[in-house]
Amino acid sequence: ALQCQALLCAALLQASSSELPALTSGGALALNVTFDPGTWTLTWNCGGHVTVKSCTALTTKRDGKLSRQKILDPVCRCQFKPLTLHLGVMLEVNATVNHMPVHEKLTYVNRGPEGSAAQNLTCFIHEARVMTCTWEVGPAAPADIQYFLHIRNSTGHMLTACPTYLGGHVHTGCRLEDLTLLQRHVHVTVTGSSQTGDIMFYDIMLNTKLIERLSPPGNITVACNSSHCVVSWSQPQTWSHMSFSDFWYEVDIQRQDAEPGSANPKVHISSEEENRYEFPSPEPRPGHVVRVRAGDVRSKRWSAWSPCVAFGSEEHGVPRLHVYLTVVTVTLLCALGLGLACKRFVRIQKLFPQIPEIKDKVTDNDRVNPETLRKDLLLQTDESN
Known part of the structure; x- marks a missing residue:
């Protein structure tokens, strides 16, 4: 029972904190002008003796500049376009009551201690289905x-x-996963509650498309043939x-073994029905x-x-410069080695000259036939005997 009572109190507290306090004029009783900050609407007693000529709202922007809205010849009410109220707003009604001019002024003040309101409110839609503030x-x-x-x-x-607060009991964030009710322009208000008294609120107008x-x-694929590659993706x-x-899109293609400072420039692709980019890339690749990435x-x-x-x-492919230097180095080393071998061979020939062979006395030929030499020796032996 205590838990239910606590939940009921929390629900009532949130419901009450959602409503910004209305403002009622203390001026001409015949007009009884009231401002509803939830719908940005001025109302007054509407009778045959009351004619309102115009109503004006003067607000202060975050950059300190003033913004003015003026509605002429309204009937019983003035509903302004969405107003940002946390910096205050000045409201004016020009009317005639019983043919007497009446000028009514109201000042809507953000009640509470200065600095008690939430700060740096930001909202963004992501993953195409979630809004986080x-x-x-x-x-x-x-x-x-x-x-x-x-x-x-935009009408209040x-x-x-x-539905889902972030940041514990204090609430410093909100996550919405059902965006079906969101429209192009929305007004977001963060109010505060405390037992000590009033808390200032913070409000902002958002264009949901821009946030x-x-x-x-998605679905990025690469298909290649012997000379080209095609990158394709889905919107x-x-x-x-x-x-x-x-x-529009930006495509970034880089080599895995790229040296520092040799990155390829990114390519910008204009919008087309078929999302693809073809580029030359011969084999071996x-x-x-x-x-x-995608851009708006x-x-x-x-x-x-x-x-x-x-x-x-x-x-990883070997860089062409490295291959060239390697080939040149090996060629020079081979040439140097061959030169040293030739020089050494010449020196050896000088130190150890070739011994002349025995000449053939009969034929005077350096090349002696062993069979002829044997016969000559046998003949000489027979003669000596």
């Missing part, structure tokens, strides 16, 4: 601070409260509608890696790089 605790926020996030459309209609972080291209999935003409041609946003895909020989 993060913020920081205000420097003057009390110890028991707890923040809540709510999203409205509540779309959703945060989407593109995913890298990344997005939450907002984007056609092939909304994208050393090992390469390729990666691709309008907002100049880029996705992260895709995982690298390898192609070509798995063995």
Whole structure:
């Protein structure tokens, strides 16, 4: 029972913290002007004796500049375009009551200690289906601070409260996995709650198409023949509608054994229905890696790089310069060795000259036939006997 009671209290606390306090004028009772910050609407007593000529909203932007909206000849209400309210807003109503001019002014103030509001609120859509918002605790926020996030459309209609908070009990982030209710423009408000009193809120208008972080291209493949290679990929999935003409791509192809300072330049590919890039790459083909990222041609946003895909020989190729130097070195060493061998042979010939052979007395030929020599010796022996 205590757990249910705690959950009920938390739900009531979140519901109450989603509503910004309305503002009612203390001026002309006949007008009774009221400002609803949730819908950015001024209302007043609407009767036959009241005629409103115009109403104006003057807001301060984050850069300190003023923004003015003016509506002429409204009927019973003025609904402004979405206003950023955390820096305050000045409201004016010009009317006639019983033919007497009435000028009503209201100042909407962000109540609470300065520095208690959430800071650095950022939201982004990623993975084509998830929106994540993060913020920081205000420097003057009390110890028991707890923040809540709510999203409205451009007419002030509540779309959703945060379904999953990040950052523990304090809440410093929100994750939404159901984006079906989101529209092109949304108003995000982070309010605060504390037992000590009022907490300032923070609000921002977002263009959901511009806050989407593109995913890298998928299904990257490389096909090669004897002379060329083709890299192909698929268009990344997005939450907002984007056609092939909304994208451009950057292809990065590098050798696996590239030397420092010898990287290839990246190639920009214009949007085409068929996502592919063909380039010359004759065999034998050393090992390469390729990666691709996608960009939005309008907002100049880029996705992260895709995982690298390898192609070509798995063995690192030997650089041509190294091959050339090796061949030249071996050739010089062989020539030097041959020269030294020849020089040594000449020296040996000089030190050890060739001994002359016995000449044949009969034929006076250096080459002596052993059979002839034997017969001559036998003949000489017979004569001596």
